[in-house]
Amino acid sequence: MMKKIRLNSAGIDIGAKKLFVSIENQPVKSFETFTEDLEMLATYLISHGIKTVAMEATGVYWVILYDILMSHSIDVWLVDGRSTKQVPGRKTDVKDCQWIQQLHSYGLLNKCFIPDNLVQELRTYQRLREDHIRSSAMHIQHMQKALILMNIRLKEVISQIHGASGIRIIRAILSGERSAEKLASLCDSRILKTKKEWVMKSLKGHYNESCLFSLEQAVNCYDFYQQQITNCDIKLEQVLKKMHKDEFGQPKNNKARKPIRHHKPNIDNMGAHLMIIFKEIDATVLPGITDYNWMQLLAEIGADLKKWKSEKHFTSWLGLAPKQHNSGKRNRNYKSKGTPKAGLIFKQAAVGLLNSKHIALGAFGRKIRSKKGGLVAIKAVARKLAELYWKLFVKGLEYVENGIHKYQERMLLNKQRSVKRMARELGLEVI
Structure with a gap:
């Protein structure tokens, strides 16, 4: 038997005109979407001792309700709609909120990433x-x-x-x-x-x-x-x-920054601002990362990358990890549900790296492209770049670009080891 781990929980189905709220052992109640009604909804939840609420990320309708519930010290779980798919049968708003509440009470839902207000x-x-x-x-x-x-x-x-x-x-x-x-x-x-x-x-x-x-x-x-x-x-x-107010003083632009070719923002000392926000760790040491797409990543991900347990969790959230959808001996085709904007930023950086003649990631991408095509190569390079980005801010990675020749030497060494291993298995000797 599955055990409930959240007893004081509720589920909310969000619509453009009405919200449906489900509390265990209580009839489903509906509310309008006006601000006054949202405040009444929060009061209703508090009166029934509700500590945590789960609701789907439906368009932008959830934003105001999320803020109001958080202001009343209710633990709000915003969840992906794909994880709350209705069981087979007739689908209604009433059944949806009841199903969300049931899944949440058993701890079967995962929280969406919500950055801070700034x-x-x-x-x-x-x-x-x-x-x-x-x-x-x-x-x-x-x-x-x-x-x-x-x-x-x-x-x-x-x-x-x-x-x-x-x-x-x-x-x-x-x-x-x-x-x-x-x-x-x-x-x-x-x-x-x-x-x-x-x-x-x-x-x-x-x-x-x-x-x-x-x-x-x-x-x-x-x-x-x-x-x-x-x-x-x-x-x-x-x-x-605002993001670095009262921290480390004023920004100083003592270091030459990477050139930004297109759509450069008119922001004084943008790189220095970012350096202060990220506590003097510079993401532009990574290939393909400039101050502009670094700021774009800050806007999508935030400055705290410890919210993802590992680089694999991070690349999976970005939509850059390899998909698996196997059943028995069959490897079924898996259609991607879309890539978050942060994943697209890494992909845009990867496109430029594929044409680089001096960076190791470019050689890696061209190797993948020759075997599996351009789209797979872009995704593979973007995934490598995202892993480096996570390790830089969480593990303190000190990245040094050794160039394409070092990469080619390492690949040649791997091939030699592979040949020697095969020779041993076949009882041969490499001379």
């Missing part, structure tokens, strides 16, 4: 910033389309039309300038040194009113999202300062 605030601003970056990229495409419809082939000549040179030319076009020579003179001197004739040829277009209007709209929208990104950067810097 990390959640940082995450909100960071995710908003990424949304604005995606939106601005859409309007860059609109600019390209409007230029092509006027046969202005600027994007075939310069690398980015939204760079400094491209934006200057586009704004001049919108202000009425049509001379290809004058427009070309707005380019950077490095472009004019090698591509001046090509730039002038690309700027001889067939202008029309509708395309110019579309171009102006796209530029205005692009400028709007750039301003929104700047506002997010201000908020991100404020939260970083």
